[in-house]
Amino acid sequence: MRVNLTVNGQPRSDEIEPRLLLVHYLRDVAGLTGTHVGCESTLCGACTVLLDGKAVKSCTVLAVQADGASVTTVEGLAKDGKFHPIQDGFWEEHGLQCGYCTPGMMMAAVDLLSRTTNPSEDEIRHALEGNLCRCTGYQHIIKAVQYAAEKMRAAAGR
Amino acid sequence: MAVVPKFVGERIKRREDPRLISGTATYVDDVRLPGTLSAVVLRSPYAHARINSINVDAARSAPGVVAVLTGADLKDKVGGIPCVAPAEHIPFHPLLAQGKVRFVGESVAVVVASDAYKAQDAADLIEVDYDSLDAVSDPEKALEDGAPILHEEFGTNLVTRALVPNPAVDEAIAKADKVIKFRIVNQRLAPVPMEPRGALADWHQALGHLTVWTSTQIPHLLRSALAAVLGLPENRVRVIAPEVGGGFGAKLNFYREEALVGYLSRMLGKPVKWIERRRENLATTTHGRGQITYLEVPVKNDGTVLGIKAKFICDMGAYLQLLTPAIPGFSGLMMTGCYKIPAMSFEQVMVFTNKMATDAYRGAGRPEAAYIAERTMDMVAGELGLDPVEVRRRNFIPKDAFPYTTCAGLVYDSGDYNAALNKALEIVDYPKMRAEQAEALKHGRYIGIGIASYVEICGIGPSAMLPPKVPGWESATVRMEPDSRVTVLTGISPHGQGQETTFAQMAADAFGIDIDDVTVVHGDTAIVQYGVGTFGSRGLSVGGAALMMSVGKVQDKLKKIASTMMEAPPDQLTFTNRTVALKSDASKSIPLQAVVDAAYGWKMPIPGMEPGLDATSVFEPTGCTFPFGTHISVVEIDPDTGVVKFLSYVAVDDCGNIISPLLVAGQVHGGIAQGIAQALYEEVVYDENGQLITATLMDYAAPRAQMLPRYELAHTVTPSPLNPMGVKGVGEAGTIGSTPCVVNAVMDALKPLGVRHIDMPLRPEKLWRAIKDAKKA
Numbered sequence: 001m002r003v004n005l006t007v008n009g010q011p012r013s014d015e016i017e018p019r020l021l022l023v024h025y026l027r028d029v030a031g032l033t034g035t036h037v038g039c040e041s042t043l044c045g046a047c048t049v050l051l052d053g054k055a056v057k058s059c060t061v062l063a064v065q066a067d068g069a070s071v072t073t074v075e076g077l078a079k080d081g082k083f084h085p086i087q088d089g090f091w092e093e094h095g096l097q098c099g100y101c102t103p104g105m106m107m108a109a110v111d112l113l114s115r116t117t118n119p120s121e122d123e124i125r126h127a128l129e130g131n132l133c134r135c136t137g138y139q140h141i142i143k144a145v146q147y148a149a150e151k152m153r154a155a156a157g158r
Numbered sequence: 159m160a161v162v163p164k165f166v167g168e169r170i171k172r173r174e175d176p177r178l179i180s181g182t183a184t185y186v187d188d189v190r191l192p193g194t195l196s197a198v199v200l201r202s203p204y205a206h207a208r209i210n211s212i213n214v215d216a217a218r219s220a221p222g223v224v225a226v227l228t229g230a231d232l233k234d235k236v237g238g239i240p241c242v243a244p245a246e247h248i249p250f251h252p253l254l255a256q257g258k259v260r261f262v263g264e265s266v267a268v269v270v271a272s273d274a275y276k277a278q279d280a281a282d283l284i285e286v287d288y289d290s291l292d293a294v295s296d297p298e299k300a301l302e303d304g305a306p307i308l309h310e311e312f313g314t315n316l317v318t319r320a321l322v323p324n325p326a327v328d329e330a331i332a333k334a335d336k337v338i339k340f341r342i343v344n345q346r347l348a349p350v351p352m353e354p355r356g357a358l359a360d361w362h363q364a365l366g367h368l369t370v371w372t373s374t375q376i377p378h379l380l381r382s383a384l385a386a387v388l389g390l391p392e393n394r395v396r397v398i399a400p401e402v403g404g405g406f407g408a409k410l411n412f413y414r415e416e417a418l419v420g421y422l423s424r425m426l427g428k429p430v431k432w433i434e435r436r437r438e439n440l441a442t443t444t445h446g447r448g449q450i451t452y453l454e455v456p457v458k459n460d461g462t463v464l465g466i467k468a469k470f471i472c473d474m475g476a477y478l479q480l481l482t483p484a485i486p487g488f489s490g491l492m493m494t495g496c497y498k499i500p501a502m503s504f505e506q507v508m509v510f511t512n513k514m515a516t517d518a519y520r521g522a523g524r525p526e527a528a529y530i531a532e533r534t535m536d537m538v539a540g541e542l543g544l545d546p547v548e549v550r551r552r553n554f555i556p557k558d559a560f561p562y563t564t565c566a567g568l569v570y571d572s573g574d575y576n577a578a579l580n581k582a583l584e585i586v587d588y589p590k591m592r593a594e595q596a597e598a599l600k601h602g603r604y605i606g607i608g609i610a611s612y613v614e615i616c617g618i619g620p621s622a623m624l625p626p627k628v629p630g631w632e633s634a635t636v637r638m639e640p641d642s643r644v645t646v647l648t649g650i651s652p653h654g655q656g657q658e659t660t661f662a663q664m665a666a667d668a669f670g671i672d673i674d675d676v677t678v679v680h681g682d683t684a685i686v687q688y689g690v691g692t693f694g695s696r697g698l699s700v701g702g703a704a705l706m707m708s709v710g711k712v713q714d715k716l717k718k719i720a721s722t723m724m725e726a727p728p729d730q731l732t733f734t735n736r737t738v739a740l741k742s743d744a745s746k747s748i749p750l751q752a753v754v755d756a757a758y759g760w761k762m763p764i765p766g767m768e769p770g771l772d773a774t775s776v777f778e779p780t781g782c783t784f785p786f787g788t789h790i791s792v793v794e795i796d797p798d799t800g801v802v803k804f805l806s807y808v809a810v811d812d813c814g815n816i817i818s819p820l821l822v823a824g825q826v827h828g829g830i831a832q833g834i835a836q837a838l839y840e841e842v843v844y845d846e847n848g849q850l851i852t853a854t855l856m857d858y859a860a861p862r863a864q865m866l867p868r869y870e871l872a873h874t875v876t877p878s879p880l881n882p883m884g885v886k887g888v889g890e891a892g893t894i895g896s897t898p899c900v901v902n903a904v905m906d907a908l909k910p911l912g913v914r915h916i917d918m919p920l921r922p923e924k925l926w927r928a929i930k931d932a933k934k935a
């Protein structure tokens with residue numbers, strides 16, 4: 001089957017098996033290995049990407065379901081050689097250790113920050129409940145998201 | 159030129175992070191080699207069964223399939239998975255089941271195909287004819303007469319029995335005011351690194367050389383084991399630990415699949431990759447803990463503990479992995495905790511069960527010990543009507559007693575247990591908190607305050623403490639390159655701990671250069687000298703000490719050369735701001751680069767001196783370090799639902815000197831999260847037939863962000879005398895302090911209801927029932 005979609009702003013067209021999962025399409029067809037697989041069952045969030053701006057777990061979306069859509073992965077976060085504020089936040093606040101959950105965690109956070117500009121600690125914990133991190137105990141991840149929120153508010157002049 | 163700052167002790171952002179946050183890091187599954195084939199393992203659905211026959215015909219002819227192997231194909235062609243710890247009964251541990259399966263998930267066949275989807279399709283076509291056998295999953299039942307025997311050749315399910323007798327304990331029991339007896343369980347846990355295991359093997363026929371990328375904590379030890387199992391010369395095997403997505407002890411091991419991909423790649427002449435799925439991870443990656451302990455504790459009425467006598471039943475699982483029977487020993491030896499308990503004795507009975515093997519999981523035996531020691535202190539306080547703080551103070555090893563030899567024969571390097579306890583009490587405002595608790599109770603609110611003063615073993619360790627093939631030393635090479643930048647090759651294999659940053663801090667300060675001028679390399683046996691690996695909180699205290707030895711050697715050479723150039727004695731020289739300068743007068747200096755130029759032989763001023771600037775060292779510690787601390791949590795239990803809510807969590811840890819405060823905080827946070835998870839949420843559950851119930855992340859409750867509190871951290875600093883940095887290690891401290899701290903808090907909350915002890919995990923349902931039953935009674 002043929003799918004046409006935009007990945008990190010680049011249009012693509014590929015011939016694929018109908019059963020191919022979006023995460024495997026991104027990793028094996030598009031060659032973007034920044035999106036990870038941690039459970040292949042919607043339970044860990046390692047595979048989180050943005051599908052038309054909304055966070056989805058790409059291990060439970062078929063690539064053909066994304067036909068015509070626009071996908072953003074961790075590789076698409078930085079712009080003009082500059083990290084996205086969420087990337088700065090994770091780096092600045094030590095929001096990662098092994099880094100395996102990090103791409104998915106950041107995509108879920110970007111989704112949150114697109115909906116609310118000044119989330120409380122509780123809102124952040126809640127918004128990230130679909131994303132498991134085994135290393136950090138979450139506290140520095142929360143700080144990372146707060147850091148990004150503040151930076152994004154400042155940039156937007158709010 | 160700008161002044162080069164100092165880095166040790168500063169808040170330094172990690173140097174590992176740019177590749178990780180940009181999605182450009184390379185984990186095993188991200189390594190791409192042209193023509194790679196995918197392997198999928200067919201696993202046993204039974205806990206215990208005889209294999210009558212396996213029909214692979216349909217699988218072999220399925221589309222894309224290149225090979226299908228069963229146990230019969232491997233018989234006598236490869237070795238088994240090694241267990242290096244001593245035990246009475248060590249069974250052969252095959253790569254694929256030989257005639258019998260002994261746990262759910264045991265590998266039965268492997269399919270290799272052009273991609274993983276096709277390999278899985280083909281695996282589904284394999285027909286295995288099993289005769290199901292009775293299984294035993296309860297370790298206490300495994301030794302009963304008539305229990306199903308896992309390994310017939312032994313005629314028993316006993317792995318080994320370890321005895322550390324001491325008649326003084328029985329004497330203490332005879333003359334004690336009171337003997338407190340109880341049974342506690344450290345339940346089985348799954349380490350659940352977010353990156354499951356995975357391995358990629360690439361055999362080069364013409365070179366007779368095998369390269370294996372694998373998600374491991376011990377690339378060098380794994381190379382040795384792999385070469386032995388496959389019958390290859392060790393200098394023709396290269397193991398690479400690329401980016402590793404967490405280990406927690408689960409990757410301090412050598413697994414069937416790592417050997418299988420090596421065998422298959424050699425057989426097929428193509429790269430072969432196997433990536434573990436989460437279901438496989440929960441079933442076939444080592445578990446941790448799994449100990450039942452019966453305790454007898456003789457005490458005086460004033461709270462003085464006179465001894466501890468313990469019997470452990472240790473659930474080893476169906477086969478023994480690398481260190482399986484070595485783990486319980488730490489629990490026994492450390493169960494006297496921070497206390498000057500004059501006598502202890504224990505018996506450990508390790509048994510086979512129809513389950514995955516247990517082995518190291520963050521803390522590896524010491525969390526169990528701290529749980530025993532700290533539950534004991536609270537039991538003593540409860541039975542004698544004393545304050546738990548008072549009981550701890552009465553029994554603490556005093557600060558002037560260090561180095562202190564415990565009744566188990568361990569030598570604690572340094573400590574000040576009261577200081578950490580006092581600091582934690584101050585932060586929570588203990589007297590005020592107790593008053594609030596009493597007040598709340600009047601209104602039917604159950605608040606509990608839990609204290610745990612832990613001590614643990616780090617910097618593992620002197621080689622004599624460990625099995626021969628897992629030594630305790632560590633290696634490091636330091637090379638100052640011709641442009642005066644530094645390359646560090648370390649034998650440890652960090653996978654999230656951040657030594658690319660801490661080691662760079664240390665090397666930069668030592669040579670007076672910028673942190674960006676240091677590169678730290680690890681995890682590739684073809685590049686790095688033989689090393690041991692990252693586990694037991696040894697990265698900094700042992701690996702870092704090896705680094706400083708090599709740094710010292712390179713410094714010495716630079717100083718010798720500089721001394722001839724500056725006409726000053728070498729011991730008067732120091733490194734600062736990219737110069738070699740007089741200690742007494744930094745303005746009298748020469749550029750470091752000039753000395754480096756000389757060292758590389760272009761202007762070598764010392765005749766006969768070997769050109770070049772590198773040194774390799776091995777640090778063999780003379781003893782372990784013993785970090786300690788006090789954690790205090792305050793919780794409230796909702797009597798209607800049994801839900802535990804955290805009101806506060808305070809951790810005061812003493813890990814000696816701190817190189818990187820940011821990274822220490824990260825380690826403590828992550829450790830606390832895993833320890834709270836043991837106390838409240840996690841448990842690997844097998845039913846009585848050995849079926850694995852917790853086979854997905856839906857059933858295995860690894861905690862999510864809203865299940866954990868905010869942690870408040872503080873430190874006391876008691877340097878270790880055993881390494882040049884005075885560090886102790888911090889990788890496991892959080893896990894060790896937090897579990898008993900939280901259980902003690904919950905039990906404290908339920909004390910007014912007469913609840914004495916409930917085994918972990920303290921899930922709402924269990925607490926709700928206990929509260930209901932207590933209220934009825």
Ligand code: FES
Nearest residue numbers: 038039040045059
């Ligand atoms: S891999 Fe998709 S949620 Fe875990």
Ligand code: FES
Nearest residue numbers: 097098133134135
């Ligand atoms: S940083 Fe390792 S799982 Fe989150």
